Amino acid sequence: MKNGELSRVAEALQLLTEGMYPDISDHQKDVADLCEEYGRYVGMDGIERETFVLAGHLHDAGKLLVPAYIIHKPARLTNVEMAAMHGHCDLAMYFLAPLGVDPRIADVIRQHHEDYDGGGYPSGLRGEEISPWARIVRALDSLAALIADRPYHQGISQRSALHLMRSQSERYDPEVLRTVFAMFNEPWGMS
Numbered sequence: 316m317k318n319g320e321l322s323r324v325a326e327a328l329q330l331l332t333e334g335m336y337p338d339i340s341d342h343q344k345d346v347a348d349l350c351e352e353y354g355r356y357v358g359m360d361g362i363e364r365e366t367f368v369l370a371g372h373l374h375d376a377g378k379l380l381v382p383a384y385i386i387h388k389p390a391r392l393t394n395v396e397m398a399a400m401h402g403h404c405d406l407a408m409y410f411l412a413p414l415g416v417d418p419r420i421a422d423v424i425r426q427h428h429e430d431y432d433g434g435g436y437p438s439g440l441r442g443e444e445i446s447p448w449a450r451i452v453r454a455l456d457s458l459a460a461l462i463a464d465r466p467y468h469q470g471i472s473q474r475s476a477l478h479l480m481r482s483q484s485e486r487y488d489p490e491v492l493r494t495v496f497a498m499f500n501e502p503w504g505m506s
């Protein structure tokens with residue numbers, strides 16, 4: 316499927332998500348905006364950047380298939396509910412794989428919660444077993460979540476978010492984390 320067609324699918328999903336889960340919809344837009352900024356910063360060309368931004372837009376699309384009561388649950392999730400939530404990485408591919416999405420987008424959707432040290436999910440991939448774009452979205456996803464104001468979460472400053480991420484740097488590709496710092500002109504050495 317070409318980017319133009321996939322963009323229309325992404326727009327339709329975005330509308331659906333906006334209606335069902337406005338916070339998730341806002342988060343997907345925030346991650347896509349950060350993907351655009353990161354892509355420009357590292358010099359991705361037009362089509363590559365467009366594809367990368369689409370991956371940002373779609374990364375959490377599988378949450379549409381997680382039961383609504385789990386998404387909306389205000390309390391701590393049980394282990395079973397948490398497993399269902401973690402399933403969102405694989406669920407999106409049930410409806411996106413038949414469309415023949417770019418494999419780099421599929422990797423972002425499946426692997427954006429894999430940690431660089433192997434401690435993430437769903438497969439416990441580590442280091443370069445994780446696709447390069449998924450390693451970038453792993454960091455941008457965290458950054459977007461930390462700085463966003465939501466009804467249940469007071470966003471922190473971008474600077475605090477970056478340094479919090481650095482304190483948990485085992486989760487992130489070190490080169491990606493340094494690039495995100497550089498992109499926002501944040502000195503690596505300050506905390």
Ligand SMILES: [Fe+2]
Pocket residue numbers: 374375403427428
């Ligand atoms: Fe996610």
